[in-house]
Amino acid sequence: MATLTYRDALNQALREEMQRDPNVFLMGEEVGVYQGAYKVSRGLLEEFGPKRVVDTPIAELGFAGIGVGAAMGGLRPVIEFMTWNFAVLALDQIVNSAAKMLYMSGGQIPMPIVFRGPNGAALQLASQHSQAWESWVSHIPGLKVVAPATPADAKGLLKSAIRDNNPVIVLEGEMLYNLKGEVPDGEHIVPIGRADIKRPGNDVTLVCHSKTVTVALKAAEQLAEQNVSAEVLDLRSIRPLDEAAILESVKKTNRAVVVEEGWPHAGIGAQIVDLIQRDAFDDLDAPVQRVTQADVPMPYNKVLERAAKASPEKVVAAARRVLYLE
């Protein structure tokens, strides 16, 4: 087992899948010569050539559409967006073409395409470049959405996404690319739709995904110092959602806090709370709490930005509320 950065784990996944299947190709802004805005595609142009590692103009809707067409023609494109904030321009192709094709063709035209790139806030990128899009994309039937939090999950989920015959959204993170972690060598696949307990516990379930897994793990450490045993449940997949894992954990702990990067209104947490209140009602000892970004455009000011984001302290406070310790 090698220790890799999240960036290199994604790079490994791309390389292995491109080696494995000649139909897989990568396309996006700066993915070739520049080797990726975040160096995820380092060495790929050299290894696979310009036909399979394609630099595009700054035209998200255009190259997303080319990707959809290529997938219709039998290829397996991986479309990289420099950030998901730019992918908004391509939503017509993602939502109206990619997500609908299999359904509207009566099952005749599969859509094996991956749209990937960093999601959510980094540091001081201001309102337009600090947005978490998972509740937008996971809203759409026909799309699968994954949001890996660790290098191992990043590799395993990207490989699953590339092999999937449906459009899969892979939400990465600028602040995650340098994260190091152990990644199993060779064929490492993480199935889509399977959550993972990142830290077992008994008193409260912290449901999280992507960057908030780190937040929840820090919160769990602080809670442990207060004799509270928190279970950190990493969703990994937003759609499909591992409902069984969520319910199983809540049935054990009787209390839940849902943590996400996005805004509260119609957020991922709202979906999870809906599930818990409906299917774990008799196991609940307290109303489920949510920790989200403040319901405002992300401030540029560093102090305000920090205050707006989900933090371990906010998670600890929410956990104490569901435990009736406040």
Add this chain to the structure above:
Amino acid sequence: MATKVHMEALSPTMEEGRLVKWNKHEGDAVKSGDTLAEVETDKAVMELVARSDGQLLKVLVPEGTTVPVGNIVAWIGKPGEKVDGAGSTEQGAAASKPAPTAPAPAPKAAAPAPASPPTPPAPAAAPADATRVKASPLAKRIAKEVGVDLKLVQGSGPGGRVIKRDVEGGAAQARAVAAPAPSSVLRAPSGVPYEDVPLTQIRKTIAKRLAASIGPIPHFFLTTEIDMERAAEAREALNKQLGEEGGKISFNDIIIKAVALALVQYRACNAWFQEDHIRYWNEVHVGMAVAIEDGLITPVIRNADLKSLREIGAESRELAGRARSRRLKPEEYTGATFSVSNLGMFDIDQFTAVINPPEAGIVAIGSIVAKAVPDGDRVVVRRRLRVTMSCDHRVIDGATGAAYLKTLKQMLENPLAMLL
């Protein structure tokens, strides 16, 4: 972070609780669900259960103290953790100090009773709509599984919501332990003149409810008819023996003596109601109601149980005489622990006397009259006396008063019993 231990509402009407006993002490390791302390509610003694794991860092409320529901009584946390030792401001002055028990052997003069200000009632923690129990879905399920009636469980969640930890400890809470009643003891030969016993919660409730029902002192009355034949014979014999020495024994003297001796056996009736505690007297001072020109006064036969009939007779005559001439000193008509009112000389068959506060009881003595009473299958004529005891229900319950009256009756019907 340390967690607070609150005085919980352990009964639906509980507004304050008296910390009877700490089962855990500072420094003890505690686990959620452990019984921390016994708390007397207005109904019973209940268990206060730990809501978190750790060490009992600080006990803020000493045993015997009454605190309003919601006040912090202790802290649980990690060893060495700093907590607010003085208790927060919410603790305030609301907690009443435990009443001191008997002071060290002191001169005969009774120490003044420490008057604690009445505790302002804390806002009730019970939900406004008592018919609906708020409980978390999980708590409802557990309650159903373990057979706990949620109505009997006080929720510790927001708005009194019953949550998991309440029903887990619920079985323990439901095990109500009856408050021990003060037992009657025989008169201690010497030493402490009285013992102050803090009002138990049930006593307070009785006091509040019954007082609201019939005036400041909730009276109740017990009447019995006593056969005075043997007392009359004894009196005649004694007076014959005294002969010309004078100082004849009256029925009143015999009654005072019997009342005093019976009180020694029933300390529960030899008591003062003192707002937040009951003072159970070890000494017996019998007040004797004497009609005077513009009212009545009750001179006191001190330590009547220890005095002979002659002494009682002499003292009562002397006190009554000075009472009528209004020359009693204050200390001679105050400090009775129980009183006797005798209207026998006015041909009153029976009557009810009004308690002289803070005493808890008085016996009203009617006339001794000859009556036809059944004796086996015959009817005989006997001298009979009807005695009515007025009791302060805040101190004396019906059965206690009745037991006292029965003893008094036995003593008068068999005067030799007074020698026992």
